[in-house]
Amino acid sequence: MDLALHLIHQHPTHRPRFESVLISLLNPIKGGTTELITYLMHDLRWSVVQNAIARHLATPANVSYPRQYAAMLDAFTDTWRDRDMYRRYNPDRGAHTH
Numbered sequence: 726m727d728l729a730l731h732l733i734h735q736h737p738t739h740r741p742r743f744e745s746v747l748i749s750l751l752n753p754i755k756g757g758t759t760e761l762i763t764y765l766m767h768d769l770r771w772s773v774v775q776n777a778i779a780r781h782l783a784t785p786a787n788v789s790y791p792r793q794y795a796a797m798l799d800a801f802t803d804t805w806r807d808r809d810m811y812r813r814y815n816p817d818r819g820a821h822t823h
Contacts, residue, residue, distance in 0.1 A: 726764045726811075733769065740771075748777045751794075752786050759793045763800035763807060767814060775801050 733743050747765070750758045766774055775798065782794035799805050808814035 744773045767800040
């Protein structure tokens with residue numbers, strides 16, 4: 726996930742494409758999607774992605790999705806509850822790897 730974040734930071738002119746790709750992952754939600762989006766969005770905080778998640782949360786396509794969308798939205802906050810799972814966001818765990 727660090728590699729994906731690094732790639733995004735290295736290519737800011739591709740942001741609209743990255744946003745589109747991330748939004749396309751919101752439905753259907755496949756394995757690893759929630760973790761990838763939360764990890765990236767805790768750093769990037771892109772409002773376009775945040776708004777897309779909120780729209781999907783309002784009208785979820787699957788009964789299991791609201792919990793995952795809520796977890797994704799939580800990553801946009803400084804108090805993201807799962808941030809301590811990742812070294813990048815938890816100084817107690819070391820530096821910059823998952």
